[in-house]
Amino acid sequence: MKNNEISSKLVEGVAVLYPGPYLNQLRGELIEERCNELLASGVRRIIINLGSTELINSIGISILLGVIDAVNNAKGKLMLSNLSSSNRELFEMLGLLSHAEIEETEETALVRLGPVATAQA
Amino acid sequence: MEIGDARRILSRLTNDEFVGREADLTRIGDFALARRNARVAMLLGPTRTGKSELLRKTFDRLFDESGDILPSLYTLRPGQLDDQSFARDFLATFLAQVIAFRRKDPRLCVLALEPMAVTARSAIADDYGWIRAIVDSFMQAVGAGNNSAMLRCALSAPSRAAEQTGIAPVVLFDDVHLLGGESGQDSKSALEETNRDCPSSALRHAFFDALRTRTENTVSPRYLLTGLERPLAELAPADLELFAALDSIRIQRVDREHFERFIHTAAAQRGVELSDSVGELMGHQFHCEFFSARAVLDAAASAGIALRTFVDFERVYSQEVTNGRIGNYLRAMIRDAAPNRRSQRAALEALAFLSEAEEASPADSVIERMILDPNDAEGLLERLHTRELLNYGHRFVSASSDTVLGDYVRATYRQEVLGLPQPTSGPPLLVEKLKRAHGLMMDRYQGGFAARLVEVLARFDSQRLPACLFDEVVYEKRYRGMTRAQVGRSLDEETERITLPQIVEVEEAGGGGHGGISWRLFLAGGFEAGIYNESNEVLWIAALINSSEPVDVESLGRIDERIAVALRNKNSKAAQTACWYIGKEGFSAAATERIESAGAFRSTHAQLDAMSDYLLKLAATDAPPASEFELVIPIEDEAELIAARTIELIARSADFEGEAINQIKTAVIEACINAAEHGQSPDRRIHQRFAIAEDRIIITVSNKGRIFANGDTGTVAGSQSAGARGRGLNIIRALMDEVHFQRTDDGTSLVMTKFLRRPEHQ
Numbered sequence: 001m002k003n004n005e006i007s008s009k010l011v012e013g014v015a016v017l018y019p020g021p022y023l024n025q026l027r028g029e030l031i032e033e034r035c036n037e038l039l040a041s042g043v044r045r046i047i048i049n050l051g052s053t054e055l056i057n058s059i060g061i062s063i064l065l066g067v068i069d070a071v072n073n074a075k076g077k078l079m080l081s082n083l084s085s086s087n088r089e090l091f092e093m094l095g096l097l098s099h100a101e102i103e104e105t106e107e108t109a110l111v112r113l114g115p116v117a118t119a120q121a
Numbered sequence: 122m123e124i125g126d127a128r129r130i131l132s133r134l135t136n137d138e139f140v141g142r143e144a145d146l147t148r149i150g151d152f153a154l155a156r157r158n159a160r161v162a163m164l165l166g167p168t169r170t171g172k173s174e175l176l177r178k179t180f181d182r183l184f185d186e187s188g189d190i191l192p193s194l195y196t197l198r199p200g201q202l203d204d205q206s207f208a209r210d211f212l213a214t215f216l217a218q219v220i221a222f223r224r225k226d227p228r229l230c231v232l233a234l235e236p237m238a239v240t241a242r243s244a245i246a247d248d249y250g251w252i253r254a255i256v257d258s259f260m261q262a263v264g265a266g267n268n269s270a271m272l273r274c275a276l277s278a279p280s281r282a283a284e285q286t287g288i289a290p291v292v293l294f295d296d297v298h299l300l301g302g303e304s305g306q307d308s309k310s311a312l313e314e315t316n317r318d319c320p321s322s323a324l325r326h327a328f329f330d331a332l333r334t335r336t337e338n339t340v341s342p343r344y345l346l347t348g349l350e351r352p353l354a355e356l357a358p359a360d361l362e363l364f365a366a367l368d369s370i371r372i373q374r375v376d377r378e379h380f381e382r383f384i385h386t387a388a389a390q391r392g393v394e395l396s397d398s399v400g401e402l403m404g405h406q407f408h409c410e411f412f413s414a415r416a417v418l419d420a421a422a423s424a425g426i427a428l429r430t431f432v433d434f435e436r437v438y439s440q441e442v443t444n445g446r447i448g449n450y451l452r453a454m455i456r457d458a459a460p461n462r463r464s465q466r467a468a469l470e471a472l473a474f475l476s477e478a479e480e481a482s483p484a485d486s487v488i489e490r491m492i493l494d495p496n497d498a499e500g501l502l503e504r505l506h507t508r509e510l511l512n513y514g515h516r517f518v519s520a521s522s523d524t525v526l527g528d529y530v531r532a533t534y535r536q537e538v539l540g541l542p543q544p545t546s547g548p549p550l551l552v553e554k555l556k557r558a559h560g561l562m563m564d565r566y567q568g569g570f571a572a573r574l575v576e577v578l579a580r581f582d583s584q585r586l587p588a589c590l591f592d593e594v595v596y597e598k599r600y601r602g603m604t605r606a607q608v609g610r611s612l613d614e615e616t617e618r619i620t621l622p623q624i625v626e627v628e629e630a631g632g633g634g635h636g637g638i639s640w641r642l643f644l645a646g647g648f649e650a651g652i653y654n655e656s657n658e659v660l661w662i663a664a665l666i667n668s669s670e671p672v673d674v675e676s677l678g679r680i681d682e683r684i685a686v687a688l689r690n691k692n693s694k695a696a697q698t699a700c701w702y703i704g705k706e707g708f709s710a711a712a713t714e715r716i717e718s719a720g721a722f723r724s725t726h727a728q729l730d731a732m733s734d735y736l737l738k739l740a741a742t743d744a745p746p747a748s749e750f751e752l753v754i755p756i757e758d759e760a761e762l763i764a765a766r767t768i769e770l771i772a773r774s775a776d777f778e779g780e781a782i783n784q785i786k787t788a789v790i791e792a793c794i795n796a797a798e799h800g801q802s803p804d805r806r807i808h809q810r811f812a813i814a815e816d817r818i819i820i821t822v823s824n825k826g827r828i829f830a831n832g833d834t835g836t837v838a839g840s841q842s843a844g845a846r847g848r849g850l851n852i853i854r855a856l857m858d859e860v861h862f863q864r865t866d867d868g869t870s871l872v873m874t875k876f877l878r879r880p881e882h883q
Binding site for chain 1: 758759761762765780783784786787790791794848849851852855856
């Protein structure tokens with residue numbers, strides 16, 4: 001993955017986004033942009049898989065909060081999955097956990113949000 | 122230069138009597154030996170601290186060493202201040218001392234009293250020629266009535282001596298303040314009254330010209346000047362070249378330990394029995410001033426009185442102040458400033474008025490009491506100020522801190538101005554001094570705590586101290602019954618903290634007492650958060666209270682009145698003030714309520730001890746770490762990741778484990794982002810230092826330029842990231858164990874510490 005890319009896929013109407021190893025302002029804005037595109041195209045169920053995200057900085061978190069609000073305002077649902085213990089601690093410290101739902105894995109998040117599918121976005 | 126066993130030539134005190142001045146003699150010696158760059162130095166210090174004897178001892182030591190320094194000592198005298206008298210007297214003295222030195226015979230110094238032609242004949246063969254030439258030049262100038270030539274000839278003699286002998290003269294001038302003359306004499310000419318001469322401006326110019334002159338060869342004379350400090354400091358003309366070559370050597374009164382040692386030695390030499398408590402009282406009452414101590418011991422010896430008790434001592438002292446050597450000296454000092462009876466009475470009026478005033482008084486109100494022509498009164502105040510008998514500046518006048526002078530003034534004023542009868546038995550002052558003696562000794566014991574308080578305040582340097590150290594009630598609740606060591610260990614667990622300012626100066630601001638309670642006030646000035654601007658300037662007022670009971674609200678009110686006076690006198694521009702009361706036995710409930718409602722701090726002596734221990738512990742943990750690494754990253758995208766990777770490796774090498782390492786990495790990233798966003802670093806770099814100590818890692822992230830984001834709120838002032846974004850500082854404070862900012866001269870550093878917590882089974 002290049003610095004200016006984030007990967008994503010669509011699984012039966014549920015978008016899964018992968019921010020990459022470091023969620024900073026750059027990737028946070030890419031996530032934000034992608035989510036806005038998805039919401040504009042009618043997608044209302046989004047999972048952000050943080051399994052490969054080793055580090056998150058405060059700007060990335062702030063952008064993430066904005067994304068969560070945007071999805072909620074669009075009457076959608078956003079879940080965060082595969083958090084490491086450090087990231088969970090960070091989110092807890094900043095009160096993020098009361099804003100977003102957390103799931104252990106992408107799979108369980110997909111089950112909660114809709115039927116599992118294999119198509120790629 | 123050591124005191125050692127050098128012979129006494131000009132000095133008047135034995136080595137046993139001249140104590141506590143080794144360091145000062147060394148400093149003067151360094152100047153004489155050209156270890157300091159300046160060629161001219163002023164020896165400054167309060168009156169009666171022994172400056173003249175320091176010069177005499179210096180002369181003796183240099184003479185005895187017979188080395189490459191040729192000492193000369195000249196004391197200006199009131200009767201020798203016209204051009205011709207000064208030139209003749211100085212030249213005769215200088216030549217006699219040169220001859221004595223070159224012949225290694227100090228007895229020849231008395232040749233100064235002989236005609237110079239006779240003196241010249243005593244020179245060694247190598248020196249006779251040039252000394253004779255100087256004498257002849259001088260006599261020619263005398264014959265021609267040419268004062269300028271006389272002065273030039275005399276004052277250039279040290280340079281001539283340097284050229285001819287290859288030895289550097291060090292010329293020690295005492296009482297140089299006499300060159301300034303007197304201003305504002307009484308409307309009746311002082312010359313008519315006292316026949317005193319005034320130095321001419323030609324003499325002053327010639328004197329300072331000689332100080333400026335350098336010889337062509339490498340050996341030049343050096344000059345050390347001393348005298349009354351106040352006029353001396355104003356004497357030098359506004360000459361850049363002179364000031365570039367001018368140094369100052371400042372001395373203070375000797376410390377208490379040396380003074381008390383002297384007291385006991387001097388008492389033993391005089392056969393005076395002296396108890397330890399009286400020795401301590403003398404140190405305290407005389408503020409380590411030797412003249413008064415010697416006078417009392419001499420009087421006791423002369424009368425065969427043992428100084429076993431306070432009464433014995435105060436009796437002898439009171440006699441000395443009113444009718445003895447001390448009184449005579451102070452009378453002579455006042456007479457020197459006030460040459461006739463009318464002005465002497467006016468001087469006493471002023472001094473007595475000031476000794477009763479608690480604070481500085483407007484000059485107009487003092488002048489009014491003096492019942493003199495206002496110009497004459499002002500001139501008299503200036504002369505009293507010159508002699509350090511009072512403090513006169515910028516339209517306010519205050520009493521000197523010399524308590525012996527205060528005692529003399531009160532006793533003399535009562536007797537000579539008010540005409541009150543003397544006691545039938547016992548000296549006047551005795552009752553007053555006895556009452557004061559007990560208080561002085563209590564102050565002495567309190568002095569230990571005062572020194573502790575000053576030391577604690579001076580250590581304030583932005584540390585975060587447990588808040589309970591400033592709250593007597595909370596501290597008592599938590600730590601009652603614990604030992605000092607137990608308290609020290611427990612304080613680390615305190616979460617509520619106060620961030621101290623950085624204190625840069627501490628001064629004593631007077632004190633007071635009433636009904637068994639006494640207090641001393643200290644003003645500590647500094648800055649918050651290490652930011653040196655007006656809005657961050659802070660002033661702490663600490664009241665150290667000595668009371669055998671909890672401080673009651675009435676006493677607190679009196680202390681607050683004194684605090685208000687001290688603040689008015691200080692006229693500080695500090696944006697913030699903090700008040701801190703320290704009471705030995707704590708505070709009554711009403712006093713506590715008053716302090717709390719004022720938002721002030723209160724502590725006991727026990728808390729002060731605990732605070733001192735804690736500050737020392739914090740300082741000790743600032744010991745150099747085992748390993749240090751430095752990293753500089755540019756301010757560009759994702760450069761902070763390099764810092765995170767680096768600290769990961771370092772933390773792992775220091776035995777930190779997974780979760781802690783992630784926390785450290787996250788904190789470092791946030792610190793770098795913060796520095797990048799808000800530092801406005803001109804070099805577009807972020808400097809980091811990683812230090813590993815035995816039980817912690819300390820990370821310092823620095824940038825040049827403006828300060829980091831607003832410390833405590835974690836919000837970022839004036840940036841887009843306020844509010845939703847920029848929670849960086851909150852994250853850092855949550856993830857690291859200790860976080861604080863350090864202001865440096867060209868930027869700011871954020872210092873973060875993470876402690877290594879070893880598993881219990883290891």
